[in-house]
Amino acid sequence: MKNGRVSTHDYTLTVTWTGTRGAGTAGPDAYDRDHVIAAAGKPDLPGSADPSFRGDATRWNPEELLVASLSQCHMLWYLGLAAAAGVVVVDYRDDPTGTMVEHPDGAGEFTEVVLAPVVTVADGSMVARAEQLHTRAHEKCFIARSVNFPVRHRPAVRVA
Structure with a gap:
């Protein structure tokens, strides 16, 4: 709240799935959970699922x-x-x-x-x-x- 008024703040980013191996989601083991989180002017953040859910442990979940x-x-x-x-x-x-x-x-x-x-x-x-x-x-x-x-x-x- 600024000057006694409620303020709103919007956050815009892009999450792009990068885990296709060519067959898309043909089955649970046919694709990777990898993705990239991006926002203008910031370094990309590599993401995946938790390793318990077939994700890459070297990426943020x-x-x-x-x-x-x-x-x-x-x-x-x-x-x-x-x-x-x-x-x-x-x-x-x-x-x-x-x-x-x-x-x-x-x-x-x-x-x-x-x-x-x-x-x-x-x-x-x-x-x-x-x-x-x-x-x-x-x-x-x-x-x-x-x-x-x-x-x-x-x-x-x-x-x-």
Whole structure:
């Protein structure tokens, strides 16, 4: 919201399947799940399915990208809130995990994502505020607000 008004933001990209082997989808083993995610002015991102679903383990899969999106969103909100609050973050690393359940019919859903950011602040007097900012970052994160499963946090704050 800017100037008291709701703002909309549109995101345009292209996902192109590159996994045809000539016979298209003639059968489940007749094609690769490879694809390319592209957006103007950005490097292409090689994608595939999770290896459990006949995908290429060397390429990004949608499940990893969802977990990464949640982690990125939290981090970016956190850093902005820290800067506004006078908390000097000198290092930030997250090792997020996501849990997806697959049902017998092949459908499934994520049941949770756990973010585990380790934040290093410049001074010990900043630790308490640095810990509190994770709650506000979670409340603000567009991606976390958009999913229908819990996004949990297990943050740690260190002093440089």
